Amino acid sequence: MAQAILNNNQAPSNRQGGSTHPAVVVTKYTKRADENGWLSVKLEPKGTLVALCEYTKVTFTKESGGRTYFRIADGNSEFVGQTASLKTENALKYLMDTPPTAPATVKVKYTGAPAHAISEFKGKLLQQWAQVSFNGKTAKVTLNSQWGGEFTPIPPGRHRIMAPDRSHGNISTGGYKAQGNLHCTDVWFPIELQGTKGNSSRYIHVGHLSDGCVTFYELIKWNDVYDYLICRRVKGEGGKYVGELLVEK
Template identity: 30%
Template sequence: MNKVRHIIGGSDGWLRIKLEPGGEIVSVPEYLQVAVDGSSAGRDHFMVLEGVQKGKPASVTAGNLTPGPVPLRKAARLVFEKSKGVLLCGERKLHAITAPHNEIPDGSHPIQIPDFPHQGGRGYMTDSKYAKSWFFLGNGDAVGGLLGRDRYLHTGMISAGCVTVDPPDWTAVYEYLIRCRSNDGRTVGTLIVRK
């Protein structure tokens, strides 16, 4: 019988796993849920249960999965007030921006489990070790490569149309969201965007 476990992330919240049978190496975020099939040759074999790799068989060096299920929080509900530059995250009011020439539309946006380490966060690693962990805002997969088309919740000092949180506040946002789940295998909650 498959045992539900979670990924133990590295110091930046990411772990590299091997997709089977092809052997492609991909990074997945900590707390990602997996179903362990078994272990052999020093590797744990599992099915990814959520995130962009959902439904794919994979393996990782033994010792990189939690010994049991990890309690997760219910889906998050964040509110971004564009005109005030305020992101309401739990009980906290944080400074955030969007690009005035390409601002994120008002309304409800699903917040997805981080998809891959984003190199755009490298310059902020001294402010938050999770600076490369970005949460895609939308349904399906991010398109990629089209500046301003994909919307993310991330840290930084400038925005191309995402919701960009001040670097010193990013660790608190990340640590709150990474353990939230909407029970759909893709999202951690919802972002409500207002004028």
């Protein structure tokens, strides 16, 4: 039988008038349930299923009827502050003690003028190439593939990388995933451009088509950057940011 996960959420009664005692708050962090990169939880009381990315902080409230209830305590999703639940057996599997680590640093360096390339997935496109470096590794990325005026390559500057907001599974990445044995391709990291606030609609993600994002064209490197970014958070920001993105021409 699985061990109960809430074993320290109660304090003994104290009958002394006017006395106080500290309450123990049980904090955990989410793990992904599958290779898509998300953990589905049930929002209470309506029972709507929503997805949380890895390393989202949660604080337990109770166990009842075979379910573990918790508050979504941080992150970049719209569900922060709401109560959710998992079957207790799944809470034991997918909620962990390990917190995020220190913030990430990702550097991007433009590599020349835009140049045409033929992608086996997207055909011939004019790409703005760049090299990205992170955690002692490098990868080839494209900063833009569409030039009709709506999209532009990310400008030089000190930008911020945000925690994943929502699943981007509506955009097909099956071909990329199959070729590179990739995981978590539905998880994109929003970019907050220098001088702005919040998601700029630019992301760090995998693929061969970029709408002004930092798009990992070198597919085989996606797992490395995902694993590097997902476990990192900027302290004191409520889990909204994972680190910095430094861009130069």
